[in-house]
Amino acid sequence: MTQHLHLWLIPILPFVGFLLNGMLGRRLPKAVVSTIALAFPLASFAVVARAALIFIQVKPQILPWLINYSDWINAGPLHIQFTLALDQLTILMLSIITGVGFLIHLYSVGYMGHEEGYWRYFSYLNLFLFFMTVLVLAGNFLLMFVGWEGVGLASYLLIGFYLDRDSAANAGKKAFVVNRIGDFGFLVGIFLVLANFHSLDFFAINNIIHSNSGISTATFTAIGLCLIVGACGKSAQIPLYVWLPDAMEGPTPVSALIHAATMVTAGVYMIARTHSIFDRAPIALATIAIIGAATAFFAATVGLVQTDIKRVLAYSTISQLGYMFLACGVMAYSAGVFHLMTHAFFKALLFLGAGSVIHGMSNEQDMRKMGGLRKCLPVTCWTMFAAVLAISGIPPFAGFFSKDAILAEAFQAGSLGKILYFVGLATAGLTSFYMFRLWYLTFLGESRSEDHDHHPHESPWSMLLPLVILAILSVCGGWIGYGRFSHLLSPVIGSDIVSPTEASSGSLELILSIVAVAVAALGWFVAHLLYFKPNDRAQKLATSARGIYSLLLHKYWIDELYHAIFVAPLKFISQYILGWIGEGVLIRGSAWVLAGIASLTGELLRRWQSGNLRSYSGWLVAGAAALLLFAAIYANHLGIWIHFDPSKVLPISINPNAAGH
Structure with missing residues (x-):
């Protein structure tokens, strides 16, 4: 059956789009560039959908499907094959990457329609999709590292897309350098894996671990900590988060692609894929959980006072990724991946909605200069409202189910888990506050724009259609995984401490859900008091807490x-x-x-x-003597002896009658 899947088409199709637009796009009409840019990612999504349909008809016991296309490296005992793998986790990630990725491509046709370098933008976007699908399909660490580095390259090109802006160039370089720090740790982790397991194949390593290989906990911890460094770089966690807010310098659809469906989820995916290593490294797990909770809270506090609409969303992404790390740290991998999926829906919607606002406001990004856009941008307004409800954890929107699952798992993960639960709970309240603050400042009240001659306008339908689809997923996406997600992923990453089904039946879990919703509602209420109608409450609060406000700002x-x-x-x-x-x-x-x-x-x-003949003659004799001496020494060194026998010398007869004598 595997030969009919054609998994190789999933990454190759976007790569073909990259090659065509990259080499020919400058000379092609814009309509042809758009067709190439959309057709190949859509075809890749179609291959994923076909694989998913075949996938759901087979028994989980025969998974994963491993397809070895060729030998890659044969060096002594090291044998690495070019292997693509498909299991429950892979098919889920591919569906998110290609599905949401295609919607972002479609949105970009309208958003980037008047930009210079239109063909270059889409070639980079297709390249990004190629490397991300390689990363997810990889059956071993080395092929994953190729995709890992590739998305870093593509992000550098997209963040620095505006070649005439120093800020964009600096942001691209910052992302590249910070990620190289994380990638170094990841590479060291790969070397340690190879040294201890003598293999880089994920599933071979799992078999070795499950067969009681005798590898020490210290070794697992060392490997896990190195892998965490790589994950912190890609998924923008403390201390390597600093590149992500500056990545806003790229086009807004790029932010949606990086933040929602691709690059920043790579670290979470890698931890879930290598969970068998982390399961045997308690210190590494605790490190992941602490980093995740600390990052979630830290980024949420910074998001409270930001005025750039995209920068608020950037810190929101860092915070939500912290939740995913927290889930992985308490071994609730399926809850973390569940939140990864719902986050892809509502975060892509938030960024694309912000792009629609920026498009309608002639590239204005400061929320203090917006307001009153509800009437001018109704579709953008209400689709973004769905995303705000989802990320705030308001039921029955998607974010409620996944975030609630993470908090419930953390609460039941021991004393450390309970501490981190309260950090996550406080973060949920902060998230609700700053997201409703964003929505109120942008869409409600009166316009605060300084350009009174400008009239905000709704985006074209090429941009609005993805917003509508993502809004539907933000409403319904949580129901897709509710009660099913842990069971779906259990063959790959095992069962969580408490599955969503079990969480819904216990009184403790019900109480935890009510508390989480109450905290989110409190955040909404505070934002409503401060920003629903024009007043000076927010200004007075900032003035009274000037030190904290300045620290956060x-x-x-x-x-x-x-x-x-x-x-x-x-x-x-x-x-x-x-x-x-x-x-x-x-x-x-x-x-x-x-x-x-x-x-x-x-x-x-x-x-x-010197011109002196006697001097030249002397040098000539000296040189000749030196050559003879050298020849004698060399002959003696080679064992060649020169014998002189006088008897062998012929006598010279002198004729006194000869002429001249």
């Missing part, structure tokens, strides 16, 4: 702290110390040495070339 000065501790010293070393060594010693010093050698050589040659 400046994002805890983390960027400045990183610059002082890491960037400035490295810049000083590279510019002055290494620059002095490179320029002063290596370049100038080597030039001085070469010049000295040339001068000395010239001086010696000048003395030799």
Whole structure:
């Protein structure tokens, strides 16, 4: 059956779109570029849908499907094959990536219609989809690392898409450098896996672990901690989160693609895929949980006071990814992946909705200059409202089910889990507050725009149709997984501490759900008091808590702290110390040495070339003697002896009568 799946088409189709637009797009009409850009991701989604239909008809016991296309590396005992794998987790991730990814491609046709480099944008977007599908389909660490690095490259190209903006170029470089730090940790983890398991194949490693391989807990911990560094880089967790807010410099659909369905979910996916390693490393699991809870709360506090609509959503993404890390840290992998799915729906909707607002406001992103857009952008307004309800955890929207599952799992994960539960609960209240703040400031009240001649307008249907589809998924997406998700993924990542079905039947879990909804409602209520109608309450609150407000507004000065501790010293070393060594010693010093050698050589040659015949004759005799001496020494070294026998010398007869004598 596997030969009929044609899994290789899933990544290859977007790659073909990248090649066509990348090589020919400059000379093609815009309509042709759009057709290529949309057709190949849609075809990839169709292949995924077909595979899913075949997939649901088979018994879970015969999974995963592993398709070995060729040998890749054969070096001594190391044998790595080019293997694509399909199981429940893979098919879920592929459906999210290609489905939501296609909607973002469709939205981009309208959003980027008047931008320079239209063909270049879509070639990069297709390339991003190619690498992300490779990452998810990979059957071993090495192929995953190819996709892992590839999405880093594609994100660098897309974040820095606006070539004429220094801010975009700097943001792209920042994302690239920070992710290289995380990728180094990931690579070290891969080396440790290879050294201890003598294989990089995910499923072979699982079999070794389950067969009681005798590998120590310390080894699992070391591997797990290295993998966590890689996951923190890709999924923007403390301390490597700083690249994601600056990634807003790219086009808004790029933000939706990176934040919702692709790059930032890679770290969560990698942890879920390698859960058998983390299950045997309690310290690594606790580290994941603590990082996740701390990041969720930290990013939510920063999001409270941001005024750029995209930057609010950026910190929201960091916070929601923290929830996913928290779930993985308490071994609730299916709850984390469940939230990954629902988050893809409502976060893509939020970013695309923000893009629709920015499009209607002629590229204005400051919420303080918006307001009153409900009448001008009705479809955008109400679709975004669905997403706000979903991310805030208001039932029965999608985010309620997945976030509630994570909090319930954390509460029942021991004493540490209970502490992290309360951190997650507080974060839920903050999330509800800043998301309703965003919606009120953008769509309600009177317009605060300084450009009174400008009239905001609704986006074209190429942009609104994806909003409507994502709004439906944000409403209904939670019901898709409710009571089924843990069972669906249990063959891959095992059962969670408490499944959603069990959580819905117990009184404790019901109480936890009521508390979570009450906290979310409290956040909504506070936002309603401060921002529903024009008043000075928010200003008075900011003034009375000026210190805290300034701390949050400046994002805890983390960027400045990183610059002082890491960037400035490295810049000083590279510019002055290494620059002095490179320029002063290596370049100038080597030039001085070469010049000295040339001068000395010239001086010696000048003395030799005196024009005196007797001097030349002397040098000639000396040279000949030196050559003879060298020949004798060389012959002696080779064991060649030269014998002189006088008896063998022919006598010379001298004729006194010869002429001249």
